[in-house]
Each structure stands twice: as structure tokens, then as C-alpha cells.
Amino acid sequence: MAKKDYTDLAKTIIENVGGPENINSLIHCITRLRFYLKDESIANTEVLTATDGVIDVRQAQGQYQVVIGNAVADVYDAVIKALGPEFADPEATAAAVAATGGPADTGDKTIWDHIKGGTNSLIGVITGSMSPVIGVLAASGIIKGLLALLTLPQLGSLLDAKSVPYMTISAMADASFFFLPVIVGFSAARKIGGDPIVAAVIGAFLTYPQIVDWGRSFKEMFAIGGFNFQFLNYTYSIFPIILAAWIAKKLEDWLKAHLPNYLQMIFTPLITILIVSTITIIVTGPIIQGLANGIANVITWLVSVSGWVGGLIIGGFYQVLVIFGLHWGVVPLVAQQISANGASPLNAIVSTTMVAQGAAVLAVAIKSRKAGVKELGFAAAISAFCGVTEPAIYGVNLRFRKVFISGLMGSAVGGFITGLMHGNMYGFTGALIGFPSFFDPKNPTDLNSFYAFLISSLAAILVSFILTWVWGYNDEMAMTEKKAPKKLAA
Known part of the structure; x- marks a missing residue:
């Protein structure tokens, strides 16, 4: 089949x-083109939302988001080809992120403007850092789940967990x-315009076998005034390295401004790796990892203690976050x-x-008996069952609002049952395609x-x-026109 x-x-x-003159930079996630525009007010949102191939338009997190769906990577490539590679430049994106989130810097910014800008920047960095990684994590989670499935005694233990094939895969x-x-x-360094190789080396340091071994045993680095500084295990972690990439970017910029050109090639990465790695394992890493673990544990505890209550609330409202890209x-x-903990009750919901x-x-x-609605509906259903709901939400469900509400009611019931049964997920991939993620690799039985x-x-x-069939939809209903959304306040 020829590529479209x-x-x-x-x-x-x-x-x-x-036009190109209004674009600072452009990135994409799983379903959306995320533009950083100089002036969002001159964008013709009504035309875009009515364009074939565009599902919807959203303005959030300081980004002008054009929702494409599963073809977003191909559309992104076509846009960059038309614009020129400089519009995908990480440094331009970083500058756009830094300038996002409030009125022009005329000296009249309020504290709220700075908070808003910082929030937008943080969400933008997390989005840009994680978007390229999600597909790999999802695939890895499915592999782990399938391996667990193959070791089940109920299926005849088709694969021995101690065998070479199992351990290799x-x-x-x-x-x-x-x-x-x-x-x-x-990924984070590329997003903010830093040196990706330097950031990767710092990440490699955090996962170096000796550092990992010391982290698992909480080996003491040194003590000051009775306060012990210990190594921690940073495998599977996200937040410490994102902050490390940001610190490295700031340090690189300072070094490039102060070091002679003939020293920069060697001494910029040398100094950056030494200083940022040290700061990370002594200061920022333990603080961030502690906070992140604390938040994750609190959520896990709330879901486990509240059971059906947490499942009902999270299930009922999570897809609302998707509308604004806040998920x-x-x-x-x-x-x-x-x-x-090796598992995520939140992801199960x-x-x-x-x-x-x-x-x-x-x-x-x-x-529906309408050919266009049928075609769009079946494609969107397949996408949702594979874990990507934007085509369903923007293409059909939100445009027949009762359909979206019916989906929320169904997910509230599903979350209620998941919470009641204390269900867990052991990988990232959700929806029907993610069924292997519900097998515990450590305890397949x-x-x-x-x-x-x-x-x-x-x-x-x-x-x-059933709710959609009897209440949410019929062919006499008029599909709500895709309208320019109100800009989401950060």
C-alpha cells in the first residue's frame, strides 16, 4: 500500500x-502537532477544524495543538519538509517554551504570569521528554506481559522463567x-535545546552497575553533621534526569559564553558531566526521587484504601484531561x-x-447509517481499543456530547470495579491491546x-x-460543529 x-x-x-513567519517551533506527541506560535490570535482555527485530516484544535499549555490522530508523525514530517528543518530545531523550541505562558515581557508581569509561564514550561518539557519514549515503554510492557502469560501453569508453562530464551527476551x-x-x-535535552549526548551520559552514570548496586544498599557517600548522604537507585526514574538535563543546559550555556572556543569541545562536556552528575546524586536526585516516590505512594495508598471511590472518580474524569492534553x-x-512498587493501580483505572x-x-x-460517521467511528474505536482515544473523542464523541458522557459513565463503572478488585497494571500499555500488562511478571499465577x-x-x-445506543446517539442528531476552543488557563 502506497504511503499517503x-x-x-x-x-x-x-x-x-x-504562516512560517508566525511559527517559533513545532513538536508532536502521539496524536497532536504542538505549535509554539508568536501570536495565536491570528491563527485561523475555524478553517483548520473544518479541514479534512484535522480532528480538532486545542489551545493549552502555551501550545497551539492541531489534533491529527494516528497519522501525526507523517503529517509532522510533511509540515517540517514544507517549513524547513530549522522549525524542528530543539534550541528554537526551548526558546519558545521559555517565552510561553503570559504577556510579553514588558516588565509588567505579575506573579501569576510567572507561575503560569513556569507551569506551561514544565508541562511542555514533560510532554516533549516523554512523548518519544511512550511507544518503546508500551512495547516493552506488552513483551513482559506476554512472557508472564507464557509461564502460566494453566497454559502448561510453555516457557520456563529460568530458561535462556525467557531471560534473553x-x-x-x-x-x-x-x-x-x-x-x-x-529526549529531555533535545526538547530544551541542550546536548543530548551529555544528558544521556549523565543518565548512564545514574544507571551504572556500581552506582545501582550502591543505591540498592543505600551505601553512604559521606556524612555532614550527623546527616548521611546515601546513594539511591535511579533505574526506572524520570524526574531526576529531566531536572539534570535542564541544569546541564544552563551550565552549558554559561560555559559557552565564558570559555574560549578552543576549550569548549572538551571542557564543556567535562565540566558539565562532573558538576551535574555530582549535584544530581547529592542534592537534586534524593530530593526529587523522595518527592516522586512520596506522590506515587500516596496515590497508590489512596486508590488501595478508597478502592471503589478512587476508581469511580479517576475513571469518571480522566478522559476530560485528555481533551486539554493534560493527561x-x-x-x-x-x-x-x-x-x-512494580505495579500501577492508577494505570489500571x-x-x-x-x-x-x-x-x-x-x-x-x-x-449510524451515515457512511462518513461509520468510517470515522470504526477507525476511532480501533484506535481507542489500542490505547489512543483522541480520534474517538475529537472525531465523534465530543461532537455528539452525549456520546462522550456515555463513555465517561462507562469508564466510571470500569474504574469502580478496578478499584473494588484492587487491580494493578505492570506495564504502560492500556486498553484491550494492553491485556498482557495485567499479568504480574513476578507472580504469574x-x-x-x-x-x-x-x-x-x-x-x-x-x-x-448501551448508553450510547439508547440515549447518546441517533442519526437525527446534528453533529456539533468543531469550534475554536477557549484557551485553557494554566
Whole structure:
């Protein structure tokens, strides 16, 4: 099958975001082109939302987000080809992020403007750092789940957990999690305009075997006034390396401004690696890792203690975050839960919300006699069942608002059951395609989480589908026109 040509769509998008002269930089996540524009007010949102190939437009986090769907990477390539590679330059993106989040810097910024700008920048950095990594983590999670499935006695223990094939394939899946600081460090540095290789080396230092061994045993580095500084284990971690990449970027900029050119090639990375690595293991790493573990543990505790209450609330409202692209803030918390406890009850609940929105749009596709709605609905349902709900939400569900509400009700029921059964996920991939993530690699015979997945997913599908069918949709309903959204306040 020939690859689809997105040249015309790219030209339309560029023209209606204000042309190349209005674009500072451009990145993309799983479904959205995320523009940093000089002036969002001149973008022609109404034309874009009515353009074939564009699902919707959102303005949030200081970004002008054009929702494309699963073809976003191809559309991004076409846009960059039309604009020129300088618009994908990390330094330009970093400058745009830094300038995002408030009125022009005329000296009249309020404290709120600075807070807003800082919040937008933080969310932008987390989004840009994690977006390229999610696919790899999802794939690794599926591999781990399938391995656990193959070791089940109920299936005849098709694979021995101590066999060479098992351990080899398990190492392939574990690599992305174990060396997460290396991958995220590289990605974060690219996002903020730093040196990706230097950031990756700092991440490699954090996962160096000797450092990991010392971290697991909390070996003491030194003591000051009775306060012991200890090594920590940073495998599977995200936040410490993101901050390290930011500090490295600031230090690199200072060194480039003060070192002679003939010294920069060697001494800039030398000084940066030494100083930032030391700061990370002594100061910022322990503080951030402690806070991150604390937040992850609190969420885990709340979900486990509240059970159905936490599941009902998170399940009922999570997909609302997706509307504004704020769900990316949850990803590091899921990673931290898996890092700290080996499992994420939060992600188990989130999984049911994807299934519910997929079931809602599937009901529309089956019930409708309109060819266009059917085609869009079936494609969006497949995407949602594979863990990406934006095509369903923007393409159909939000435009028939009762459909979206039906999906929320279904996901609330699914979350309720997941919380009630104390379901866990042991990987990142959710929705129906993520079923292997509900097998515990350390205890494959414990099927509680898998049963929670089956029952909650079935309930979410039935509730969302039936509500949409009898209440949420009929062909006489007018599809709400895609309108320019109000800009989300940070």
C-alpha cells in the first residue's frame, strides 16, 4: 500500500496557523502537532477544524495543538519538509517554551504570569521528554506481559522463567525501563535545546552497575553533621534526569559564553558531566526521587484504601484531561508507581477509560447509517481499543456530547470495579491491546489483576455501548460543529 501524501494538508495547516513567519517551533506527541506560535490570535482555527485530516484544535499549555490522530508523525514530517528543518530545531523550541505562558515581557508581569509561564514550561518539557519514549515503554510492557502469560501453569508453562530464551527476551523488555534515565535524558535535552549526548551520559552514570548496586544498599557517600548522604537507585526514574538535563543546559550555556572556543569541545562536556552528575546524586536526585516516590505512594495508598471511590472518580474524569492534553502529567506518576512498587493501580483505572470511549464510538459506528460517521467511528474505536482515544473523542464523541458522557459513565463503572478488585497494571500499555500488562511478571499465577481487567473492561464496554445506543446517539442528531476552543488557563 502506497504511503499517503500529506503535502496539501501540511500546506493548509501552515497557512492557517499564520504562516512560517508566525511559527517559533513545532513538536508532536502521539496524536497532536504542538505549535509554539508568536501570536495565536491570528491563527485561523475555524478553517483548520473544518479541514479534512484535522480532528480538532486545542489551545493549552502555551501550545497551539492541531489534533491529527494516528497519522501525526507523517503529517509532522510533511509540515517540517514544507517549513524547513530549522522549525524542528530543539534550541528554537526551548526558546519558545521559555517565552510561553503570559504577556510579553514588558516588565509588567505579575506573579501569576510567572507561575503560569513556569507551569506551561514544565508541562511542555514533560510532554516533549516523554512523548518519544511512550511507544518503546508500551512495547516493552506488552513483551513482559506476554512472557508472564507464557509461564502460566494453566497454559502448561510453555516457557520456563529460568530458561535462556525467557531471560534473553525479558532483557530486551527490561532495557527500556532499566535505562530510562538515559533515554529520557536524551529526549529531555533535545526538547530544551541542550546536548543530548551529555544528558544521556549523565543518565548512564545514574544507571551504572556500581552506582545501582550502591543505591540498592543505600551505601553512604559521606556524612555532614550527623546527616548521611546515601546513594539511591535511579533505574526506572524520570524526574531526576529531566531536572539534570535542564541544569546541564544552563551550565552549558554559561560555559559557552565564558570559555574560549578552543576549550569548549572538551571542557564543556567535562565540566558539565562532573558538576551535574555530582549535584544530581547529592542534592537534586534524593530530593526529587523522595518527592516522586512520596506522590506515587500516596496515590497508590489512596486508590488501595478508597478502592471503589478512587476508581469511580479517576475513571469518571480522566478522559476530560485528555481533551486539554493534560493527561501527559499522569505518565510520570505511572512510571514512578511502577518504579517504586512494580505495579500501577492508577494505570489500571486509566485503562478502562480508553476502553469505554472506544465502546461509545463503536456504538455510533454500528448504529449510524451515515457512511462518513461509520468510517470515522470504526477507525476511532480501533484506535481507542489500542490505547489512543483522541480520534474517538475529537472525531465523534465530543461532537455528539452525549456520546462522550456515555463513555465517561462507562469508564466510571470500569474504574469502580478496578478499584473494588484492587487491580494493578505492570506495564504502560492500556486498553484491550494492553491485556498482557495485567499479568504480574513476578507472580504469574496471581490472576486477580487480569480478572479485574476482564470484568472492568467488559462492564465499561457494556455500559458505554448501551448508553450510547439508547440515549447518546441517533442519526437525527446534528453533529456539533468543531469550534475554536477557549484557551485553557494554566
